Amino acid sequence: MPVPLSPLHEAIHKQTAKEMIRDKIVSLIASGILQVGDELPSERELASMLMVSRETVRGAVQRLAGEGIVQVSQGARTRIANVNVDVGGQRIGVTNPTSINGYSLDAVHAARLLVETAVVADAAKHLSAEDIKRLEESILVQEQACNDPVRFLICDREFHLTIYYASQNRLLADFVVDLYTYMLDHRRIAMGKPGAIEKSLEDHRFIVRALKMRNPEAVAAAFSEHILRIHDTSLEVDADGAGLKPARPALWTSVLGQ
Template sequence: MDVRAMLEDDVATLGGAPKTSMKDFVVQKITTFIATGILKVGDPLPGERELASALSVSRETVRGAILILSTHGVLSVAQGMRTVVASVDVGELAVQAARYRDIAAYNLDDVHEARLLIEARVARAAAVKIEPSTLDYLRNSIAAQEAACDDPVRFLICDREFHTAIYRSSGNAVLADVAADLYSYLLGHRKRVVSQPGTIAASIADHRMVLAGLETRDPDAASAAFATHETRIYTTTKLLFS
């Protein structure tokens, strides 16, 4: 499966909706970022170029999606100003928004244990099945993450796309969906965590280790790198609430 097909499948599988245009794909991505708390009312969106890079689509596609969301009152667009989130009432536009809200009710320790188990399985499968085009996508994603070191929202958008691309590469749609759901846990609070100095750089270093395991087709290395990364996420999130 090529990268574009994989991204469209992410929307279709997670949302249970038929595959549509790439513009609709970006609409659902942005509303998912809102539903999971990455973006909140008043938050500015990354620029068109940055958002296009994070999602591997054209600027024209991003522009069209923003226009759709502005007509729904979700985004506010003003000449010469950054596009900002105007409403979190995304209705049916969001991908499984209710499911993300349900995930937020879980205990942090339980989610950590579940992510360790599921992501280990997903990483091992991805190391065997991942395609060269997806590896290229992940390399480009890391480059986009590095360009977002001073922008927590933009980094988290890139971060989610990096993770879900790997989940999809496992070849198991059910595990990929569960992993993506658990990834969304307390994602709104992660923005505060990644705003702390050095946190984004540490996550990118973890991502490079994950990518290295996938590039060498080493299930043990990929699984271990995922475990290290998830434990870092768990630890920093727990400190936030201590």
């Protein structure tokens, strides 16, 4: 996530086009945009989309297949690889459930709590009528996606991003979007929990209500609650998932003060 100022003494890491394509696809899977069973475009199509030659795409896809990340339709010469999220019990994506890109889950949630509340408070002042309408429609779609975690997550994403980008501060909005995006993989797991979707949906309804009143404080408070709930849920998931982090740690309050 950070964009470190590269000191001169650090090695250049060149990446071949093959590797970049492979990583791109992996990150799309990790973030939940590519779902299990999704079909990738054809080799030729991918090549033209990515502006590389077909051979290069081939190499990347073959490596992905070798890693078991995608599965090429057996025996056949038809459509390319299906995304395969857990081949051989190995999940793709964020491997360590207690850290994201090297940052602790606590740090990420603390950052969200600080920055996201500011961003959405600002967004509350600038949301257009169409934005609000779109959010209300999104709620309806979410209600219908209640029993499909991945479908719900896609709606969730659109819902959140609509709000973030209503803020006038593009820099902070982008930052929050990054934080949200990097959480997607965790969120997908958490969404499997019974009741998780319903609770999120309830939060969303509350948020929309606050947004309609154009009350920045209420919106910030609602988001704060939402984020805290998400944090608690992910702690539960981690707890029975990997046997780690049984309780909310002390660090949690340290960044946000008092």
